[in-house]
Amino acid sequence: MTLAWxxxxxxxxxxxxxxxxxxxAAPRKTALGVSLCNLIPGFLAFxxxxxxxxxxxxxxxxxxxxxxxxxxxxxxxxxxxxxxxLTLVVTLAAMGVAPAEVKRAKEYxxxxxxxxxxxxxxxxxxxxxxxxxxxxxxLIPSFLLIGIWGQGDRTGAAWxxxxxxxxxxxxxxxxxxxxxxxxxxxxxxxxxRMLGETLRANPIPxxxxxxxxxxxxxxFGTLVSLVPFHSWAPGGYASAPAPAAMxxxxxxxxxxxxxxLRLALPLTPIGWKxxxxxxxxxxxxxxxxxxxxxxxxxxxxxLLGFSSAMHMGTIFLGLIGGTVLGLGGALLLMVGHGLSAAxxxxxxxxxxxxTGTTWxxxxxxxxxxxxxxxxxxxxxxxxxxGLPGLxxxxxxxxxxxxxxxxxxxxxxxxxxxxxxxxxxxxxxIRSISTGPVPSHLAAxxxxxxxxxxxxxxxxxxxxxxxxxxxxxxxxLGPARPVLxxxxxx
Amino acid sequence: MSSWFCPExxxxxxxxxxxxxxxxxxxxxKGWIPGAALLFSxxxxxxxxxQSGQPMPSSWQNLFxxxxxxxxxxxxxxxxxxxxxxxxxxxxxxxxERVRAEWIALPFFPTAGLCxxxxxxxxxxxxxxxxxxAISLYLLAAFHRTRAASLEAGMKLLVMGGxxxxxxxxxxxxxxxxxxxxxxxxxxxxxxxxxxxxxLLFAIGLILTGxxxxxxxxxxxxxxxxxxxGAPTSTTAFLAVASKAAGFxxxxxxxxxxxxxxxSVAVFYRPVLLTLGIATVTxxxxxxxxxxxxxxYLAYSGIAHAGYMLLALGxxxxxxxxxxxxxxxAYLLSTFPVLIFIQEMERIHGSADIRHLEGLGQKDRGVAxxxxxxxxxxxxxxxxxxxxxxxxxFATLWxxxxxxxxxxxxxMAVVGLGFYLVPVRAMYWEREADAVPAQRFPSFLVWIxxxxxxxxxxxxxxxxxxxxxxxxxxxxATTAVSSEN
Numbered sequence: 001m002t003l004a005w006x007x008x009x010x011x012x013x014x015x016x017x018x019x020x021x022x023x024x025a026a027p028r029k030t031a032l033g034v035s036l037c038n039l040i041p042g043f044l045a046f047x048x049x050x051x052x053x054x055x056x057x058x059x060x061x062x063x064x065x066x067x068x069x070x071x072x073x074x075x076x077x078x079x080x081x082x083x084x085x086l087t088l089v090v091t092l093a094a095m096g097v098a099p100a101e102v103k104r105a106k107e108y109x110x111x112x113x114x115x116x117x118x119x120x121x122x123x124x125x126x127x128x129x130x131x132x133x134x135x136x137x138x139l140i141p142s143f144l145l146i147g148i149w150g151q152g153d154r155t156g157a158a159w160x161x162x163x164x165x166x167x168x169x170x171x172x173x174x175x176x177x178x179x180x181x182x183x184x185x186x187x188x189x190x191x192x193r194m195l196g197e198t199l200r201a202n203p204i205p206x207x208x209x210x211x212x213x214x215x216x217x218x219x220f221g222t223l224v225s226l227v228p229f230h231s232w233a234p235g236g237y238a239s240a241p242a243p244a245a246m247x248x249x250x251x252x253x254x255x256x257x258x259x260x261l262r263l264a265l266p267l268t269p270i271g272w273k274x275x276x277x278x279x280x281x282x283x284x285x286x287x288x289x290x291x292x293x294x295x296x297x298x299x300x301x302x303l304l305g306f307s308s309a310m311h312m313g314t315i316f317l318g319l320i321g322g323t324v325l326g327l328g329g330a331l332l333l334m335v336g337h338g339l340s341a342a343x344x345x346x347x348x349x350x351x352x353x354x355t356g357t358t359w360x361x362x363x364x365x366x367x368x369x370x371x372x373x374x375x376x377x378x379x380x381x382x383x384x385x386g387l388p389g390l391x392x393x394x395x396x397x398x399x400x401x402x403x404x405x406x407x408x409x410x411x412x413x414x415x416x417x418x419x420x421x422x423x424x425x426x427x428x429i430r431s432i433s434t435g436p437v438p439s440h441l442a443a444x445x446x447x448x449x450x451x452x453x454x455x456x457x458x459x460x461x462x463x464x465x466x467x468x469x470x471x472x473x474x475x476l477g478p479a480r481p482v483l484x485x486x487x488x489x
Numbered sequence: 490m491s492s493w494f495c496p497e498x499x500x501x502x503x504x505x506x507x508x509x510x511x512x513x514x515x516x517x518x519k520g521w522i523p524g525a526a527l528l529f530s531x532x533x534x535x536x537x538x539x540q541s542g543q544p545m546p547s548s549w550q551n552l553f554x555x556x557x558x559x560x561x562x563x564x565x566x567x568x569x570x571x572x573x574x575x576x577x578x579x580x581x582x583x584x585x586e587r588v589r590a591e592w593i594a595l596p597f598f599p600t601a602g603l604c605x606x607x608x609x610x611x612x613x614x615x616x617x618x619x620x621x622x623a624i625s626l627y628l629l630a631a632f633h634r635t636r637a638a639s640l641e642a643g644m645k646l647l648v649m650g651g652x653x654x655x656x657x658x659x660x661x662x663x664x665x666x667x668x669x670x671x672x673x674x675x676x677x678x679x680x681x682x683x684x685x686x687x688x689l690l691f692a693i694g695l696i697l698t699g700x701x702x703x704x705x706x707x708x709x710x711x712x713x714x715x716x717x718x719g720a721p722t723s724t725t726a727f728l729a730v731a732s733k734a735a736g737f738x739x740x741x742x743x744x745x746x747x748x749x750x751x752x753s754v755a756v757f758y759r760p761v762l763l764t765l766g767i768a769t770v771t772x773x774x775x776x777x778x779x780x781x782x783x784x785x786y787l788a789y790s791g792i793a794h795a796g797y798m799l800l801a802l803g804x805x806x807x808x809x810x811x812x813x814x815x816x817x818x819a820y821l822l823s824t825f826p827v828l829i830f831i832q833e834m835e836r837i838h839g840s841a842d843i844r845h846l847e848g849l850g851q852k853d854r855g856v857a858x859x860x861x862x863x864x865x866x867x868x869x870x871x872x873x874x875x876x877x878x879x880x881x882x883f884a885t886l887w888x889x890x891x892x893x894x895x896x897x898x899x900x901m902a903v904v905g906l907g908f909y910l911v912p913v914r915a916m917y918w919e920r921e922a923d924a925v926p927a928q929r930f931p932s933f934l935v936w937i938x939x940x941x942x943x944x945x946x947x948x949x950x951x952x953x954x955x956x957x958x959x960x961x962x963x964x965x966a967t968t969a970v971s972s973e974n
Contacts, residue, residue, distance in 0.1 A: 070951075070952070072950075104851070107850070107917070129871075129880075130872075132871060133871030133872040133876070134872075136870055136871045136872075136876075137871070137872065139870065140865060140870065140910075140913070143910065144917055144918065147914065147917075147918040148917060148918040159907070159910075162906065162910065163903055163904075163906060163907055166902075166903045166906045167900075167903045170899045170902055170903060171899065173880070173883065173899075174883060174887065174895060174899060177880075177883055177884050177887045178887060181884075181887060181888055
């Protein structure tokens with residue numbers, strides 16, 4: 001029996017959830033139930049991928065013969081498996097963290113489901129049309145999530161984020177059009193696997209490759225908050241409600257990196273190499289500039305936003321390293337960062353919910369008053385600064401090794417970035433969790449996480465952070481052949 | 490003989506019939522006239538869909554021909570008529586109650602004119618058909634005689650329409666002088682392979698100017714917002730969708746297949762069309778940002794869409810022509826439902842201010858969802874239909890190597906999202922539920938909007954029906970003679 005339908009099921013289940021909520025089902029229970037049920041097709045599909053290397057759904061890919069040759073095709077291999085897994089886990093945790101009592105709960109949970117669906121669809125699609133479209137599906141729900149349920153400067157943040165991402169997407173769209181048109185006319189295809197084979201057989205001429213790689217870099221780079229296209233990210237995350245920030249920082253941001261791994265690296269290898277000096281400068285900007293900016297943050301959410309954007313620099317270092325080791329590290333760090341950022345925003349959401357603020361100077365003594373919450377704060381912080389044993393560390397160390405021979409200076413900068421991020425994160429943890437309880441909070445009842453109900457989403461994220469940190473081969477094993485293929489000429 | 494049963498004849502007969510019925514039937518028994526108008530336009534739509542591709546009467550052969558383009562666009566205009574009739578029927582009449590039948594019958598005439606226009610193969614025929622459209626529209630725009638805004642709109646349309654007709658006639662005269670004929674195929678054969686003469690280029694420039702008024706291309710767009718705002722909504726709908734589409738079909742015909750599909754002309758006019766497109770997209774998008782009235786807002790949105798279509802047209806290739814055809818259908822399906830909504834909004838609130846949308850997302854979920862999908866489709870967000878339209882514009886520009894147009898198009902699409910989100914934002918996040926007064930829209934509107942929204946989604950995910958349409962529109966002409974034999 002073929003299990004190809006599981007890929008479709010992964011996308012249909014959230015849609016069923018959306019429909020059920022529209023028709024009046026209890027929003028939170030439905031969203032949670034759907035996210036939980038989605039693990040079943042997920043696991044089945046993972047099983048096939050582990051055994052056979054890949055799983056495909058849909059008709060055979062064909063060349064472009066008609067005016068609009070879109071085909072709905074899905075596929076999963078070792079690389080997309082890691083990201084689909086990340087999406088499933090983070091979506092489940094986000095639904096778990098989402099509050100039961102929220103105004104206009106129907107719309108709230110529909111938006112969350114759609115954001116998760118956008119991520120899943122983008123990682124599963126083989127057709128570039130759907131690959132692009134699914135990512136855009138998440139755009140408007142995020143706009144509404146920040147605008148209606150956000151905090152702080154929610155209006156500004158929502159507009160900035162939406163328009164910025166649209167700009168990035170359209171630059172990307174032009175790059176994708178160029179990529180498809182670069183193939184010889186008789187062998188054009190919108191299926192990226194087929195397009196890849198065509199372009200390997202007929203490589204794009206050098207200068208054109210550089211242009212296309214630049215378009216893809218700016219397009220995907222904007223979605224990943226590469227400096228100088230980053231300014232939507234910290235504010236957007238700081239203003240978004242916790243589950244939305246988890247999904248966005250944890251999952252959707254990885255779309256850009258996934259796209260670079262899938263398209264820019266294998267299809268425009270010469271252009272990517274030509275541009276590596278530029279990427280190097282920009283990623284140094286991410287690490288140093290955003291690192292110093294994050295030192296100056298006084299609000300924990302903003303700190304998380306900046307540090308999340310900062311870590312993208314390290315992942316880019318893995319992408320320009322030119323070694324399988326570096327790519328593997330980048331993939332590990334993508335997954336690790338997805339989990340740790342989600343955990344961080346979940347904790348920040350809980351702190352804000354309980355104390356009414358995330359300003360670090362207004363907080364203190366959390367360790368004593370809410371030890372469980374503090375524990376997860378520590379895990380998120382330690383993962384983010386790269387404590388061995390957690391997934392981020394394995395990623396970073398592999399990136400450093402992988403990029404050393406090509407870019408030793410950048411590795412030095414990235415190592416310095418680890419110091420910066422440690423200083424920022426440790427200072428934040430100190431001022432939130434130790435010291436005297438500020439007077440305005442002293443009278444307030446600060447409850448800890450209560451029972452399994454509130455603990456499990458964080459425990460889930462922590463479990464995977466630890467599991468991947470201790471056994472990185474969970475991710476690297478299945479992905480290795482795919483990553484090797486990316487670097488093959 | 491059967492070829493006399495063509496949409497144009499039926500449309501004129503229905504219009505005349507409705508007016509006659511109104512004159513001969515005693516007062517008090519006229520209640521069925523609006524219903525009859527709806528029925529007529531629906532029957533003609535079904536008929537047109539069934540008969541599309543049928544040749545025109547053979548005695549019209551020199552002036553009018555049926556080809557792919559005309560058979561794809563006649564149903565388009567009759568569909569517009571159906572929508573316009575829905576709006577007309579729902580328009581509350583004040584002192585004009587006595588002339589209600591005219592109000593409902595008049596749109597049949599410009600529709601007939603548009604159907605003639607898209608099958609015209611001679612500039613004289615184009616002129617006659619355009620005048621039939623224009624004169625009926627002057628009447629319709631000024632129909633609310635007691636409202637100053639409506640009169641102003643009628644006056645502006647008259648002056649600007651007259652000016653554009655002047656350009657067109659002058660152009661046709663120069664063309665006759667330069668090429669010795671007004672018939673498309675003759676001009677094409679005569680001029681093929683020759684360098685374009687200065688009088689010919691001048692003539693084309695004048696004709697292009699005349700048509701640029703019709704499609705509201707910058708710098709000939711200034712009438713659109715005022716007229717759209719002041720005119721009755723049904724007239725706005727006709728101008729915004731049907732009349733604009735007719736202008737583009739003409740442009741596609743004369744620059745794509747007909748009179749001016751010449752390399753010598755393309756060398757000169759390709760940059761002109763692209764520059765027009767760039768200016769139109771930019772101004773339409775930027776000027777839409779501060780609009781607070783939905784009708785003006787749609788006017789600028791329509792200008793921006795016209796710009797995208799001009800950009801695709803400006804590449805002067807088959808792909809560009811197909812793109813314009815597909816884009817027009819996408820534009821119809823996303824804009825018309827919003828215009829029908831505006832009519833109902835004016836009924837309830839008395840104006841089309843965007844402020845009246847606030848809180849709609851909580852009070853009337855179906856209407857809000859349908860409108861949102863239409864606006865997002867106009868913005869070109871995947872997986873909606875508007876995205877496929879914009880995608881093919883961008884792909885056309887890329888493959889033609891027109892980078893300035895592509896860059897401007899992309900940047901303006903981003904800015905465009907900024908203004909298409911304004912009503913969405915008003916509907917969903919501007920006010921909380923208890924602050925919103927109860928407002929109920931009729932259930933037919935909910936269904937129209939939900940259906941339109943669904944169409945955006947379904948056609949966006951699977952645009953094959955539209956692709957068929959585009960392919961059919963590029964098919965060559967079928968002459969009356971060959972099919973009668």
